[in-house]
Amino acid sequence: MVAAPVPSASIQAAPPAAPKKPVLPPALAPAKPAPAAPTQTLAVQSDPVPEGETLVDADSLTRDDDLGVVTARGNVVVVSGPKVLRADVVTYNTVDKMVTASGHVSLTERTLPGTPAPAQGPETTFADYMELTGDLRDGFVRGIQILSPSGTRLAALYGERSSQTQKKEFARGVYTACDSCSGEASPLPTLTGRRDGPRQPPPSWQVKAARVTHDEAEQEVVFHDAWIEAFGVPVLYTPYLSQADSTVYRRSGFLAPSTGSSDRLGGELQLPYYLVFDDHSDAKLTLQYTEKQYAILKGDLNRNFSRGALTFNGSFNPYDEDGWTQGYYASKATWHLDPVWRASLESSLTTRPVYLRRIDVSPPNNVDYLTNHLSLEGFGLRSSASVEGFYFQSVTEGVAQSGMTAVPLLADMTLLSDPLWSNGHVETALNSVVLRRPSGTDSERVSVGSRYSVPLRDGLGNEITALAAVRGDFYHVVDQTLDSGHRFDGSVARVVPQGGVIWRHPLIATGAGYSQVIEPKVGVFAALPDNNPDEIPNEDSRVVTLDVGNLFQPSRVPGHDRVEGGEWTAYSLRYAYAGDKGDVLDIEAGQSYRLGTDTDLFRAGSGLDHTLSDVVARIRYTPSAHLSMQYDTQLDHDSLVPQRHVLRLSGGNTLVNGGVNYLYADTTTTLDGDVLKDRQEITGFGATRVARHWVVSGAHTYSFDRNKSVRTALAVGYDDECLSIATTYTRDHTVEYDVKGGTTLMFTLTLKTLGSYSFSPSLGDSSS
Known part of the structure; x- marks a missing residue:
């Protein structure tokens, strides 16, 4: 055999600085120099391997003209189109136009210039020996291992690929999605019974099949006569198992x-x-058959739009244990109309509340009702507006649907002015609501109000906030029962003026690695007394509870329908500590005093049912980034007996985390006269x-x-x-139920x- 170098005319040159000589097998088309393109118009990087040609890089290259074989040895790299072949030895038969590779063989794909790179990278095939066609697309592989972009692995005794059938066939295949197992290697048994060579422990699971077929056209992998093993132990046999290949997202x-x-x-x-x-x-879609409820059809739907999203889930039971046809659904949808306006929908209903109990479905947020909510919202730099509608379905035993309120319309709009004198602001708000009931009081309300607040500071550290507000409420009421027992149908209006001044004086001290703040705070407020006419129904101000958060509000009563009137003062003392290691302590305690009592508005348990209110306090403590605590309490103004405790404690790190939530609330009477035990x-x-x-x-x-x-x-x-x-x-x-x-x-x-x-x-x- 005579070995001869490949003629220079068939060499496609690589960068000249490399000591190796990249060559082109003579059986393939010779390299044609590409015309020089003007550098100022070059849009993408040119491919170093022109189309239709092959680049070979190796330590040495020999050619046997008698046999028509070209052999490359040592760190061989063959590039043909998108295919990249690496091996210790590669031979090319110019007669059969076949490529053989042995020794540390790998075959992968590269991204061609001008084409987008795949999101997960290319698939890589490793083997002991490969026999491929000249374009590196079809052939026979022995000792094959395939690593997909998603990290799954397939190994087989041998494999074949055919472009005509677009299929890959593997014999005695093993598949897993597990990483290579770590741990001490164990001996590998051989056919002769000797235990030679190391092997690592088996993966968490793997599929062993007599034959594996990868249908590239259908993007499907089929395992024939397969065993599923867990930690090396066979646990399940199946004659047929299929799954989508790694190119399929779903x-x-x-x-x-x-x-x-x-x-x-x-x-x-x-x-x-x-x-x-x-x-x-x-x-x-899920078909569920149960012993007590028989057949149940469940469904979930998800849809993403360019400006929104939709989710839907529900169930249908044509014949339950009581002989009823039952059903339930819950859906959510959001649509961004433009950068300012957003529309949303939340809807859920059921045929019977007991159905949810039986199929173990709880309303969102574990409330006592199903919510149907349609809204349109808009947000500006200093303004916001919303139009909403609500319908509620009771799913709690003892709460009749006839007592549930429907809200066909709830509209809110707020406008905040630009900064005025002394950085003060005027906030104007509009609120309108329409309420309907199957039986009971129906009402409509329109409220319009403005609030002006001005922060003031002097040179002595005093901070004063002066505020004044006025609001007009207009109601139309049908079937309102008065305290006298008479029924009222008609319209009623009121004006709600409010004013207040809040003073605070923070005292700040700093030391080595810490800072402390002691801040006394006093507020004086006044509003029109006895401003809750009996003709105005109470829909949103039913439970009044005093705490640190609302101690300095112009009205400690939530909602619009009831307002606090008269004159009162509130005072508190706050202490805060902050360390340079992230430890923070914040303690605030306060109380209020009213010039007169209002037993109609402030009932037992509210903390405001006497001229001197209960004491409220809040402690927040974060000793480190791994632990936080908040404690709120309400103490009786005479005996300091606790009326309410709320404790939230949580903490942890990546190894351990946990928490405790504790609630104690003494008996409270609502404004409707209901007693909450x-x-x-x-x-x-x-x-x-x-x-x-x-x-x-x-x-x-x-x-x-x-x-x-x-x-x-x-x-x-x-x-x-x-x-x-x-x-x-x-x-x-x-x-x-x-x-x-x-x-x-x-x-x-x-x-x-x-x-x-x-x-x-x-x-x-x-x-x-």
């Missing part, structure tokens, strides 16, 4: 079913189907990462006034790059890229 198809049993539904089976409409919308409840929650991938969490709520637990939840979870295992235990001790909350234990196994499976065993009736 695809329609059946998801893994789930089974279980619960006190509310009995035994159940869920068969979900995922449906993709386009790049911006998808849905999930005392309530005492505590909730504790926490989570800890016991290992790199293991998390344990839990929460428990206990009611002291009812002397029983309300709800308990525990969870243990494992999560890594390819596997998720979750075990959750919940116990609901409440009873509503004669349906007990019950106990639920659920196991969920998720093999990422393959799917998830959930199972909930029956624990019997343990909620009593």
Whole structure:
């Protein structure tokens, strides 16, 4: 055999500074020098490999003219179009036009100049040996391993690809989405029984199949005669298993079913189907069959628009355990009309409240009603406006739908002036509301008011804020029951003037690594007394509670329908400490004094039912970035006996976090005369990462006034790059509509890229 160098005419030159000589196999088209383009008009970088040619870079290159073979050795790189082949040795048969590669072989793709780069990068194929066509697209591979852009891996004894069928076939394939396992290597068994060579521990899960087919046209990978292994142990056999390949973001198809049993539904089976409409919308349809409620069809829809989004979920039960047809839905939609205006919709309804209880669905934010809300909002630099409508459906036992209020119209508009003298501002507000009930009082209200506030400072550290406000309220009322027992239909109006002056004098001291503030604060307020006519219905001012947040408000009564009148003063003392290490302490306590009492407006428990109010205080303490605490309290003005406690404590880091919420509220009487019994409840929650991938969490709520637990939840979870295992235990001790909350234990196994499976065993009736 005579080895000869490749003629220079067939060489496509690489940068001359490199010691290696890049060459072009002579069987391929010779390099043609590209015409020089004017540098001032060059838009994109030119490709160093002209179209139709191949670039070879190697330590050495030989040619056997007798056999028609060109051999490249040592750090070989072959570039043909988008394909890039690397190996220790590459040979090219000029007769068969076949390329063979051996030794550390890898095949990947590059981004051609002028084409966008893929979002996740290219797929890379590693092998012991490759035999490919001249364009590096088809061929046979032995000892193949494929790493996808998403991180999944496929290994096989050998593989083949055909451009005609657009399929890849692999024999004895192994697939996983797990990273290479760390840990001490163990010996690798050989066919002879000897244990030679190292191998790492098996991944969390993998699929072993006798044959694997990758259909590139259908973008699908099919496993034939497959076993799913967990930590090297076979756990499930399937003759057929398919999934979308790594080029597919999402695809329609059946998801893994789930089974279980619960006190509310009995035994159940869920068969979900995922449906993709386009790049911006998808849905999930689930057929759920339960022992007690029979067949239930559930659906979820998500749609993104260029200026908004829509979500919808619901369920339909054609025949439940009572023989009723039941249903429920909840939806949200947002649409940005322009940079100023936004429209939104929130809607949820059910055929019967007991249906939600049975299928274990709670209203958003765990309120006692379903909300239907339509709004149009606009925001300016110093202005805002909104038009809204509300409809509520009661889903709480004992709250009749006939007592629920519908709000066909609620309009608000606020205008804030530019800074005036001494940086003062005028704020003008317009509010209008229309309320309707199936039975009871109907009303319409229009309120227009302005407020002027001026901050003043002197050279002695005093800060004074003077404010004056006036508001006019106009009502039209139908079927209003007066205190005398008579019925009132008609219109009524009032003018609400308010004024006040607030003084504060912060005393600031700094030291090495800290600063302190002591701030006394006094406010004096006056408003027209006895300004709550009996003809005005009370819709939004039903519960009055004094706290630090509203102590210095011109009216401590929430809403519009009731206003505080007369003369009163409020005073408080605040202490704040801030350290240079992030520790912060803020304490404020205050009280108010009224010249006269108003037992019609301030009922027992409000903290304002005497001329001298209860003492209110708030403590905020953050010793570090990992712990924070807030405590609010209301103390009786005579005995200092606590009337209300609210404690929020939370903290933690990446390993441990948790918190405690505690509430105590003494008996309170609303302005309607309803008595809210005392309530005492505590909730504790926490989570800890016991290992790199293991998390344990839990929460428990206990009611002291009812002397029983309300709800308990525990969870243990494992999560890594390819596997998720979750075990959750919940116990609901409440009873509503004669349906007990019950106990639920659920196991969920998720093999990422393959799917998830959930199972909930029956624990019997343990909620009593």
